[in-house]
Amino acid sequence: MTAPGTGEKSWAHEDLQPSAAPAGTDPIANRPGxxxxxxxxxxxxxxxxxxxxxxxxxxxxxxxxxxxxxxxxxxxxxxxxxxxxxxxxxxxxxxxxxxxxxxxxxxxxxxxxxxxxxxxxxxxxxxxxxxxxxxxxxxxxxxxxxxxxADLPRPHHMTYLLFGAGGQAHLSHYIAQDPDFQHILTLGSVPSWVSPEQLEAGVLLTIRDMPSTPIPCAPSLPEGECPVLYEGRSDAPAVLDMTGAHDVWFSTANLLNAEDPC
Known part of the structure; x- marks a missing residue:
């Protein structure tokens, strides 16, 4: 496959191999690329x-x-x-x-x-x-x-990483098991209940009312107020305001999964 406008092999397909390593190779080798x-x-x-x-x-x-x-x-x-x-x-x-x-x-x-x-x-x-x-x-x-x-189970509920700085906050879906999806979005405002230090470090939020499966084929986060748990703790509930949020990326393809579930 060639990258558009270049006529050269796409970076994403460089040395593409299945997750099961061929005999005689090191399955944990991270060669620079x-x-x-x-x-x-x-x-x-x-x-x-x-x-x-x-x-x-x-x-x-x-x-x-x-x-x-x-x-x-x-x-x-x-x-x-x-x-x-x-x-x-x-x-x-x-x-x-x-x-x-x-x-x-x-x-x-x-x-x-x-x-x-x-x-x-x-x-x-x-x-x-x-x-x-x-x-x-x-x-x-x-x-x-x-x-x-591969040995850690998928979270029971939808989980997103909240992070940001400079007066902006973003969400990125926690990717766990094949198949899964990548979803990145920017919030309309920074949650008041997270400190600047926590936001810069990143925190995981559990969306209480959304199971992690089945895998959605399009962005499915609710509009308006979204109840969440800080780091999955039932004693640390919060509300995420989705007003004004906009998606930057969503895909189940993009070579993420061995087979696109959508």
Whole structure:
């Protein structure tokens, strides 16, 4: 498969292998490669990794706080404000590979990337040519880092990671087991019951009235007030105001699952 406008093999299909490692190979080897991230937030930039259950190097749900050079950040901000629902994304340059554990360990705090305005949710590829190439991306904080664990059950209820900074808050669905879905959205306002420190660190919210299955094929969070539990605790109920929230990304495809349930 070729990436639109490039004529070259798509980054997402590079060295694509099934989750069961071939005989004689190391099933836990995280060889450096290319990684795609969705870009969200205008005041503070966050990057959400595009995970895959089918490749070891991509079997991670990761959220980073990052920064870009001033002019590039302003171009991204202008595009994001013009169309908040565009799936802005970036991919580290082919000549600057890394593994996700290198970001978590702090061995890598910067990489070069190509930036795109949209993404094809079916094929897992950027749409069109990049609007900026070879841009230095600085990782300021690892907000969430988790390798998928085949032995941990799926949560009983829908679970989302709440995070943000700079007067903005975002949600990213907690991805657990194949099949699953990736859903990223920006809230209309920051919840008053979470401190700035907690928001920057990220907290998990259980949506009390929504079971985690069946897997939805479209965004299904309620409008208006949404009852949640802070970190799943029954003694810590709260209400999430969904007024003014807008989706940035939703997909059950994008190479996330071995087979798209939708």
């Amino acid at each position: 290319q990684h795609g991230f969705f870009m969200i937030g205008t005041e503070a930039l966050f990057l959400c990794h595009m995970p895959m259950f089918t490749m070891e190097r991509h079997m991670y749900q990761v959220v980073l706080r990052a920064s870009l050079p001033g002019e590039v950040m302003e171009e991204y901000r202008a595009g994001r404000r013009a169309d908040p629902k565009l799936a802005f994304n970036l991919i580290n340059s082919g000549d600057d590979p890394f593994s996700l554990p290198q970001l978590k360990s702090g061995r890598r705090t910067e990489f070069r990337a190509d930036l795109f305005r949209d993404n094809d949710g079916e094929r897992g590829e950027p749409v069109g040519d990049p609007f900026a190439t070879g841009i230095p991306v600085t990782v300021e904080n690892v907000v969430h880092f988790r390798h998928f664990n």
